[in-house]
Amino acid sequence: MSGISFFDIFWIFFIIVSLTPMIKQRMLEASRLKLMRRIEQRRKSRVIALIHRQETMSLLGFPIMKYITIQDSEEVLRAIKMTDEDVPIDLILHTPGGLVLAAEQIAHALASHKAKVTVFIPHYAMSGGTLLALAADEIVMSEIAVLSPVVPQLGQY
Helix, strand or coil, rough: CCCCHHHHHHHHHHHHHHHHHHHHHHHHHHHHHHHHCCCCCHHHHHEEEEEEEEHHHHEEEECCCCCEHHHHHHHHHHHCCCCCCCCCCEEEEEEECCCHHHHHHHHHHHCCCCCCCCEEEEECCCCCCHHHHHCCEEEEECCCEEEECCCCCCCCC
């Protein structure tokens, strides 16, 4: 028997449906990176983005929650360390918060940076995101943007 069976069509469909969110995410990241480089050229700054949007990626229709993690802190700390002391940092924040340790490490690094640090909040910076914003020299928010209280979550307490 030759030809394509129903089983083959099912697997092709399943693979396409599974890969589509990842392809969209990669395209979004490439577009975001291009815009960040343009901002860097105009403002003569280093742009770092900490963006956590649960709707951008899902697994079989279930959203994947994203928040500030240790991996985020390592990446942001590396970006800050690689930035010359006299180059301003522009941090774009859109996050529901996250791990206290990670947010605190990033906040200390931002506060220690000798050049001006500006945080841009287009939508929201909750909890740990608010902590990061408060470590900056300047906070720029859109008219609909919000901050929240800094409320550390400590295990079961």
